[in-house]
Amino acid sequence: QVQLVESGGGLVQAGDSLRLSCAASERTFSTYVMAWFRQAPGKEREFVAAITGRGVTTNYADSVKGRFTIFRDNNKNTGYLQMNSLKPEDTAVYYCATKIPWVRLYTAATYNYWGQGTQVTVSS
Numbered sequence: 001q002v003q004l005v006e007s008g009g010g011l012v013q014a015g016d017s018l019r020l021s022c023a024a025s026e027r028t029f030s031t032y033v034m035a036w037f038r039q040a041p042g043k044e045r046e047f048v049a050a051i052t053g054r055g056v057t058t059n060y061a062d063s064v065k066g067r068f069t070i071f072r073d074n075n076k077n078t079g080y081l082q083m084n085s086l087k088p089e090d091t092a093v094y095y096c097a098t099k100i101p102w103v104r105l106y107t108a109a110t111y112n113y114w115g116q117g118t119q120v121t122v123s124s
Contacts, residue, residue, distance in 0.1 A: 002026040002113040004096050009118030012086055016122070020081040022096030022115060030054060030074040033099050036081045037108055038092035038120075045095070047106040049081060059105050064090075086122045093117040 003025035012018055022034065035050035049060045049070040058070050067086075072079040079096060097111035104110045 002029070002032065002098055004098065004113055004115035006094065006096050006115040006118040009094060009120045011121045011123065014087055014122055014124050016086050017082070017084045018086065018120060020083065020094055020096075020118060020120070022079040022081075024077045024079070024098070027077065029072075029077040029098075031100065033102055033105070034070075034072060034079040035097050035099075035105060035111065036070060036079075036094060037097060038090075038094045039117075040092040043092075045108045047108070048094070050102075050105045051079065052102055057102070061106075083120070086120075088122045088124045091120060091122050093119050 005023045008020040030053050036048040039045040051058045051070045069082040095117045096115045098113045099111045
């Protein structure tokens, strides 16, 4: 079982940057697809970005393309989400998640393991 722990959230102003981290307990972390999702109050959990196990391929939601970057350091069993040019609409709880196959990336139910989430609040 993979345990995931997110960190790095906080309260920032519009236009600022934040870097989220997702630390994994599993030494075979590099075999897992890693993704970030977010959930705002009253809304469904939505896909943000995903990266393959070796970090070669990435996929982003249209709403964050060009502003967010997903990357990972498998030597540290840690994944990251660099968020630049933050907007108030980016306010949400951000979750990291993992699974094996690089399919149905946008579907939360296909992910096997989840972290507890970290709050990101962007003020205008």
